[in-house]
Every structure is written in structure tokens, then in C-alpha cells.
Amino acid sequence: MILVGQSPLTLEDFSEILFNNQPVALNEAAVAKVKTNFEFLKKFSSNKLIYGINTGFGPMAQYKVTEDNILQLQYNLIRSHSSGSGKLMSADLSKALMVARLNSFMQAYSGVHTEVIELLKELINNNISPCIYEHGGVGASGDLVQLAHLGLVLIGEGEVIFENVVHPTTDIFNRFNIKPLSIHIREGLAILNGTSAMTGIGMLNIIQAQKLLNWSLMFSAMINEIVEAFDDHYSQELNAVKLHKGQNKIASLMRDILKDSHMIRDRSEHLYNPDNLDQEVFEDKVQEYYSLRCVTQVLGPIYDTIIQAEEVVVNEINSVNDNPVIDHENHNIFHGGNFHGDYVSLEMDKLKIAITKLSMLSERQLNYLLNNKLNQKLPPFVNLGVLGFNFGMQGMQFTATSTVAENQTLSFPMYVHSIPNNNDNQDIVSMGCNAALMTKRVVDNSFEVLAIQLMTILQAIDYLECQDRLSSTSRSLYDKARAIFPKFVQDQPKYKDLKNVKEFLESSEHIKAFAK
Structure with a gap:
């Protein structure tokens, strides 16, 4: 069980909730703070003009809302902004969004009633995911449209995904005896005003990006074995003179993978032999192609980018991203822009570019x-x-090449695509949810490319009959992967094999590049 509110959520906590269905529990002390914060707002807001409580929203804030309409105002906000379009987010993305929003509320700066946090906990633990659409948010006054669809479900309307089927919210709430949320003061605005969609998706992207780097590192090592490469390009001595943490981490991990390989060669034993000087043309390649001997220099900055993205997005998920901020400890309400998603948007763009480069290395x-x-x-x-009669992996290369090309196009940054809207009230926006969703697509694509790469590596090992000369780490992966994708000689459709191998890569890890 993951306790929310006691200490900051980590990437590992998030992974346990999403992938291992660990239930969440609410820290009692944090719940008490949420209640205190709500009571402060209730008292403080009496006879005061406060944005989003007795005023309109955005550029409509100059209009006062009468006392008898202030609760209906919150319902109007949720319903009017439930205007998403495009594809439905998957259930795991919707769950990630809820975890992020719950953790923000547990900081006790949003003035919400404890009904909200209890209801979110119940939905998360029962795997009831609101139907939320990909298109709509501009990532500035929060992920307004995506979070409005969350709000719609919380008040008992809209639809949810349960057991991979879309149901009316009322049907599932009745089945689980769940009571819809009643608005108390500003729950509508509090639900909408935040970066929880982009942040939840971003956390998921980082978890999967770590897996991709682990696999790319592993496959790069295995290809060096297959071609019987020299060992100096990942040596401690060569990489230590380049002062980048990521490069040296990748080099260290490659040395660990290949430490007991019987296929990697020592340059001094082969090319530094004086007898080689008599040759006019060297049979041995003096140096491998860049995609084989520059692995540490290519994957190193990707490692560093993922580490940076984790730091920023974990900070965001543990932050207060509401507006205004209800501060019961300082007895005040502060207006500003903590809902703005620039931090997450920029990191998602950087992560997207890094993973695209990883897929390009895989393709090469x-x-x-x-x-x-x-x-x-x-x-x-x-x-x-039979050459000419059979085709081997020829057909699958087209899929890999096409998918990498799509990644390259998707890698143009969203962060610089600010378009003013909301009557120019939102005159500079982050497009953070778009950035996170596009990054997820690049991540998903890259698992396809690496699955094709692994299938090819397995075929190459069988052709060379070198299984017993591989490092113990490589041999372990070979055995696990061959149980999923057996050796083939005759031509057969490969799309189901590709799906199975991709799912294997998505669900497991072999080398822990990011072990704490």
C-alpha cells in the first residue's frame, strides 16, 4: 500500500500504483490538514471577493456571482469545460492523472472538502478510470479540459472505463455504492486548475523511458558481441576523460554486461601485434561503425535527460499547482499561476527528443x-x-524505419507552440498535455523498434551458433526472449510475434541502469 500525504511520492511509488495495482491510503495527519484548510477557506471567504468563488472565471472574473449561485457556478465550470475530443486516454493514463491530482490536494492548499480526496482514493483503488479525451488542454490554467472530464465523473456524470469497457458513471457508482461529490465551496475550480494530466502522463513516460534505455543498452552490448567488437570504446580509461555522468554510467554498465563475454576482443591482442604491419589491407576492422562504438556517447546524454526529467516531474507531482493557493497557515489566499505547465512541457519535449534519438540508434x-x-x-x-526464396527480417525493417521516421516528425517541440486564447487572458501557454501525450507516442513507437531489433539479434545469434560464448547476462536474455519468439527459418507473418516481444519489453527490465 502506498501512503499518500506523509512524504513526497516517488517514481517508484507511482510505478507500484500503476503497474502493480498497489492501493493508495491517505495519511491521517495530511487529511486533517486538508480539513483545516477547507475550514479556513469557508471562514475566510465570507464577505470577501475571491476569484473563482464569487466571481466568474478567466476573463469573466470581473463579473460578480450572486450568493445563491456560487455552488452552481462550480458545476457550470465542470460541465462547460468537459469539451474534450479525439481519442480517449487509456485507463492507465487516466489513473495516473487521478494519482497526480490526489497528491496535489493532499498538500492542503486547495481548500477542498475531504469528500474529494476520499472519492479519488476510491476510484484509484477500484481501477475506475474517468473517460478523458486527449485533445483540449493548452496546459496553462491547468489541464482544464482533461481535468474537467475528471470533475464530470466525480460529480457522478459522464463515463468511466472499468475492466476495459466504457460505462455510464452512474452505473459503476451504483455498482460500488459510490456517492458522487457535492460541491461545498470551490471544488470545481480546484479540480480543473492544475497540471495533473501532463504530470501523470509525464511520470508514466519517464518510467517507460527508463525501460527503453535499459533495453537499448542491453541490445547495444549484444550487437558488439555478435560482431566481436573490441573492448576499448566502453573502457573506463577512454570514458573517464569525458566528464559526463551519463556517458560514464553507460560505459560502466556495458562493462558489467560484457565482463564474462567470450566474444568481445582485446585490441592489444589482435591489432597491436607487429605482424599486422606487413598487411596492406587489414582484414579486421580497425574501428567499428559509430552505432557500435559510440554507444556511451549516444546513450549517455539520454540517461542524463531522463534523470533530469524525473527530478522535474517528481517535483511537480509533489507541488501545489492550483490557483488561487489557499494558505491556512499564513491566513491568506494568494493569486498567481502555479497551474502553468512550462516545467513539465519543456521536460517532455526534451525527453521526446532523447527517446527519438534512442530509436534512431536502434534503427542504425x-x-x-x-x-x-x-x-x-x-x-x-x-x-x-534459402536466399532469394526466403526473406528473413526484410519485411520487419520497413516497419522499424517507418516508425522511426514518425518519431522524428513528432519530435518537434510543443513548448514553443504557445497560442493565445481565452480572450487573450491566457496569452502564453505551455501546451504541456500535448507535449506529454506526444512523448508517450514516441515512447510507444520506440518499444516497437526495439522489439524488431531484439528479434533480429536473436536470429543473428542462432545463425552464428554463439549462444555459449555470450556473456551470462546476454545469454539470460536470449533464453527468456526465445521462449516468447522462437527461431524461424520459413517465412510466416510476424505481426503477432512483434506484439508479444513488444509487450515483453514494456513489462519487464533486464539491466537496472537507474537502480538507486
């Missing part, structure tokens, strides 16, 4: 294995059948 390594003129030791397309 894949091409090296498939092109016999480059590797000079494998048949074309690692074809284990």
Missing part, C-alpha cells in the same frame, strides 16, 4: 545487422532460409 544498429555488406558475417536480412 538494426540496419547494420541486416546489411551483409556492412557486417560481413551474417546473411542478408539475417535470413536463415
Whole structure:
């Protein structure tokens, strides 16, 4: 069980809730603070003009709302902004959004009634996910449209996803005997005003990006084994003179993976032999292609980018991202822009670019294995059948190339796509939810590319019959992956194999590059 409100949520906590269905519990002391904060707002807001309580919203804030309409105002906000379009977010993304919003409320600066946090806990623990659409939010006054659809469900309206089926909210609430939220003071605005959609999606993206880097590191090491590369490019001595944490971390992990390999060669034993000086043309490649010997320099900055994204997004999920901020300790209400999503938006764009580069490295390594003129030791397309009659991995390369090209186009940043809206009240916006969703698409695409790469590596190992010469780490992965994707010689459709291997990569990790 993950206790919310006692200490900051970590990426590991988030992963446990999303992927292992760990239930959440509410820290009693934090719940007491939420109650105190609500009581302060109730008392403080009497006979005062306070934005979003007895005024309109955004550019309509100059209009006063009468006392008998202030609760209906909150319902109007939720219903009017439930205007999303496009695809439904998956249930796990919707759950991630709820965890992020719950954690923000547990900071006790939003003036919400404890009914809100109890209801969110119940939905999370029962895997009841609001139907939330991808299109709508501009990431400035919070993820308004996405969070409005959350609010719609909390008040008992709209639809939810339960057991992968869309149901009317009322049906599921009745089944679980869940009471819809009643508005007390400003629950509508508090639910909408925040970065919880982009932040929840961002946390999920970082978890999956870590897995991708783990796999890319593993596959890069295995390809170096397959081609019997020299060991100096990932040596401590070479990488230590480059003062980047990520590069040296990747080099260290490669050395660990390959420490007992019988295929990696020592340069001094092969190329530093004086007898080689008599040759006019060297049979051995003096240096490998960049995609093989520059792994530490390529994956290093990706490692650093993921670490930076984790720090920023974890800070955001543990922050108060509401407006105004209800501060019962200082006995005041502060208006500003903590709902603005620039921090998350920029990190998602950086992460998206980094993962696109990872997929590009994968595609180049894949091409090296498939092109016999480059590797000079494998048949074309690692074809284990009859050349010209069978096709090996030829068809799958098209899918990998096409998917990487899509990643490259998706990598143009959203962060610089600010478009004024809301009668120019929101005159500079973050587009953070768009950035997070596009990053998720790049991440999902990259798992497809790496799945094709792994399938090709397995075929290459079988052609060379080098299983017993692999490092113990590589051999372990070979055995696990072959149980999912058996060796093939004759041509058969591969789309189901690709799906199975992709799901294996998404759900598990082999090398813990990010072990704390």
C-alpha cells in the first residue's frame, strides 16, 4: 500500500500504483490538514471577493456571482469545460492523472472538502478510470479540459472505463455504492486548475523511458558481441576523460554486461601485434561503425535527460499547482499561476527528443545487422532460409524505419507552440498535455523498434551458433526472449510475434541502469 500525504511520492511509488495495482491510503495527519484548510477557506471567504468563488472565471472574473449561485457556478465550470475530443486516454493514463491530482490536494492548499480526496482514493483503488479525451488542454490554467472530464465523473456524470469497457458513471457508482461529490465551496475550480494530466502522463513516460534505455543498452552490448567488437570504446580509461555522468554510467554498465563475454576482443591482442604491419589491407576492422562504438556517447546524454526529467516531474507531482493557493497557515489566499505547465512541457519535449534519438540508434544498429555488406558475417536480412526464396527480417525493417521516421516528425517541440486564447487572458501557454501525450507516442513507437531489433539479434545469434560464448547476462536474455519468439527459418507473418516481444519489453527490465 502506498501512503499518500506523509512524504513526497516517488517514481517508484507511482510505478507500484500503476503497474502493480498497489492501493493508495491517505495519511491521517495530511487529511486533517486538508480539513483545516477547507475550514479556513469557508471562514475566510465570507464577505470577501475571491476569484473563482464569487466571481466568474478567466476573463469573466470581473463579473460578480450572486450568493445563491456560487455552488452552481462550480458545476457550470465542470460541465462547460468537459469539451474534450479525439481519442480517449487509456485507463492507465487516466489513473495516473487521478494519482497526480490526489497528491496535489493532499498538500492542503486547495481548500477542498475531504469528500474529494476520499472519492479519488476510491476510484484509484477500484481501477475506475474517468473517460478523458486527449485533445483540449493548452496546459496553462491547468489541464482544464482533461481535468474537467475528471470533475464530470466525480460529480457522478459522464463515463468511466472499468475492466476495459466504457460505462455510464452512474452505473459503476451504483455498482460500488459510490456517492458522487457535492460541491461545498470551490471544488470545481480546484479540480480543473492544475497540471495533473501532463504530470501523470509525464511520470508514466519517464518510467517507460527508463525501460527503453535499459533495453537499448542491453541490445547495444549484444550487437558488439555478435560482431566481436573490441573492448576499448566502453573502457573506463577512454570514458573517464569525458566528464559526463551519463556517458560514464553507460560505459560502466556495458562493462558489467560484457565482463564474462567470450566474444568481445582485446585490441592489444589482435591489432597491436607487429605482424599486422606487413598487411596492406587489414582484414579486421580497425574501428567499428559509430552505432557500435559510440554507444556511451549516444546513450549517455539520454540517461542524463531522463534523470533530469524525473527530478522535474517528481517535483511537480509533489507541488501545489492550483490557483488561487489557499494558505491556512499564513491566513491568506494568494493569486498567481502555479497551474502553468512550462516545467513539465519543456521536460517532455526534451525527453521526446532523447527517446527519438534512442530509436534512431536502434534503427542504425538494426540496419547494420541486416546489411551483409556492412557486417560481413551474417546473411542478408539475417535470413536463415534459402536466399532469394526466403526473406528473413526484410519485411520487419520497413516497419522499424517507418516508425522511426514518425518519431522524428513528432519530435518537434510543443513548448514553443504557445497560442493565445481565452480572450487573450491566457496569452502564453505551455501546451504541456500535448507535449506529454506526444512523448508517450514516441515512447510507444520506440518499444516497437526495439522489439524488431531484439528479434533480429536473436536470429543473428542462432545463425552464428554463439549462444555459449555470450556473456551470462546476454545469454539470460536470449533464453527468456526465445521462449516468447522462437527461431524461424520459413517465412510466416510476424505481426503477432512483434506484439508479444513488444509487450515483453514494456513489462519487464533486464539491466537496472537507474537502480538507486
